[in-house]
Amino acid sequence: MIRRHGIWAALLILAWGLWINPDLKTIAGGVALFLFGMVCLEQGFKALAGGLLEQGLRRSTDRLWKSIGFGIATTSLTQSSTLVSLITISFVSAEMIKLAAGIGIIMGANLGTTTGAWLIAAVGLRVDMAAYALPALVFGVVLALQKSLTRRGLGYIILGIGFLFFGIAYIKIGFDTFQDGWDLSQYMIPGLLGVLIFTGIGMAMTVVMQSSHATLLVIIAALASGQVSYEAALGMAIGANLGSAVTTAIGGLTANLAGKRLALAHVLFNVFTAAVAIALIQQMVWMVDYLAGFLGIQDDLLFQLALFHTLFNVLGVLMLAPFVGLMERLLTRYVQFDSPNRAKPRYLYxxxxxxxxxxxxxxxxxxxxxxxxxxxxxxxxxxxxxxxxxxxxxxxxxxxxxxxxxxxxxxxxxxxxxxxxxxxxxxxxxxxxxxxxxxxxxxxxxxxxxxxxxxxxxxxxxxxxxxxxxxxxxxxxxxxxxxxxxxxxxxxxxxxxxxxxxxxxxxxxxxxxxxxxxxxxxxxxxxxxxxxxxxxxxxxxxxxxxxxxxxxxxxxxxxxxxxxxxxxxxxxxxxxxxxxxxxxxxxxxxxxxxxxxxxxxxxxxxxxxxx
Structure with a gap:
């Protein structure tokens, strides 16, 4: 019942928000265009790659470093950790790859999401993306209407890029306008409590939008316009990681036992990584400042946010990668989801x-x-x-x-x-x-x-x-x-x-x-x-x-x-x-x-x- 009426409740809340503050419609429209662009990208890569992604999954599971590398590469290419995670769950469910290999791919997918933060920080808000969006849509539509599966796939990818550009442009415009009428920075709470609150906000945004990339885009745009402080943006970036695990967990609900174990492993990995990042937030900020000076980005908060996002994900992988085998054994031994619909043996004891x-x-x-x-x-x-x-x-x-x-x-x-x-x-x-x-x-x-x-x-x-x-x-x-x-x-x-x-x-x-x-x-x-x-x-x-x-x-x-x-x-x-x-x-x-x-x-x- 909650699932059936939840969408209508969310739409009513959204309508109320747009009514009390019309400036939000530009940001909301930009997010909608960005998300639709992500959908087009996923469809395009599915059509264009055909079975290449599945073949790559099979060949990249004999070593943990290969699994992690595959997760990084495919997520960087598709800009969708959700797509990679859900396909990995389906392969683990079908027993085509082992649980340990699936955990490695999930770790790599988390690292792959950091490339999106760097791209948005580097060009997303510094270039007039709308100028490139319309040509991309024109070429994308022409190719998407072709009969050839390859051309259609390429068309959807170009369409996706066009909608992403439009979404980024509108979100940037929306926050610039929003800043004139409502200053969110006045609600900032200093210290650890503020980080925890904005971690929850980042997580909620990702759960609603079902895309950590969209959340990162909003965070970076808000930071660039001064709507949130640097410390609040760090908390929201941690929350975006937590929220992405919820998407995988939802996908794992329809999987079999092996798929559910992998979905749980993703949740545990992201929770552990977030907990470490929050516990070591001061040390992480110091490390970001040190590396920012070394890289020459000490005056650019957008790049520093992308660097922070990369560092805590790398730290999580480095800390947990040696224990993937142990995680697999513990999950196999102790995680036994028992569906009420599953038939049980009556006579085998x-x-x-x-x-x-x-x-x-x-x-x-x-x-x-x-x-x-x-x-x-x-x-x-x-x-x-x-x-x-x-x-x-x-x-x-x-x-x-x-x-x-x-x-x-x-x-x-x-x-x-x-x-x-x-x-x-x-x-x-x-x-x-x-x-x-x-x-x-x-x-x-x-x-x-x-x-x-x-x-x-x-x-x-x-x-x-x-x-x-x-x-x-x-x-x-x-x-x-x-x-x-x-x-x-x-x-x-x-x-x-x-x-x-x-x-x-x-x-x-x-x-x-x-x-x-x-x-x-x-x-x-x-x-x-x-x-x-x-x-x-x-x-x-x-x-x-x-x-x-x-x-x-x-x-x-x-x-x-x-x-x-x-x-x-x-x-x-x-x-x-x-x-x-x-x-x-x-x-x-x-x-x-x-x-x-x-x-x-x-x-x-x-x-x-x-x-």
Missing amino acids: PGALETPATAVSALNKEVSHLYDNAHDLITHGVSLRRATIASKDSLEDAVRNTRRIISLDVDDEYEYKVKSLHNAIIAFISEIQGQALSENDGARIFALQQASRDIVEAVKATKHLHKNLIQYGVSSQPTARHAYDRIRLQIAQTLREIGALRAQESETVTRLSLDAFKISVENFAKTLTAQINQNVRMRALSPAVATSILNDEKYAVEICVNLLDAAAALLQPESAQERAAEGTLALDEEDRAQISTAREAVDHGDPKSTR
């Missing part, structure tokens, strides 16, 4: 490892639990209800009467309901394999591990199928709708068949019944393919839609076959003798092919097929 028999039994039950979760996900993925599958109602009617496709985030459901259990099953199996196992137990464990993989693959196929089902599942085009109804019906029949077999006594279930149903799945695929080809020839379907249907038919077959194979493992007899007997009854690929061919011949009225 340390006591189950006491004997191979109890371990195999627990594993069988947990894989069955995984199947139940996947059953629900797949059922909803084809817009049906579990109660419908479990009942004796007509599946044809249920499919035909579907009026809308159930909205489902398959990625989230997979992450919380399937992948978490599959990971726990794999970890449990690795513990079992450390014991002395009989050949019978080893074979059973292998079969259950494969069943777990089959279930996961069925869910992944559902994710692909669901995307097109949203578009064509209730299509007004009857031919496409009918084809997807047949796909949904086949999956529903498979789920019902497996449910019926699981409900029977295990000794009455044979592999033969599952193999027989697998033949019907294969025949369904052949029949549907032939029908789709005929529809294309008759112009009843476009080739594009037909391609989507045929791809989804393949996913449907994968779902059905993987579920049938998983069910075969779950329903397998416990003893080796019973499994061997069942194996002699099971059909191999050649047997199924012969039966399938015979059925097709019967369907086409070939009398030789029955001889």
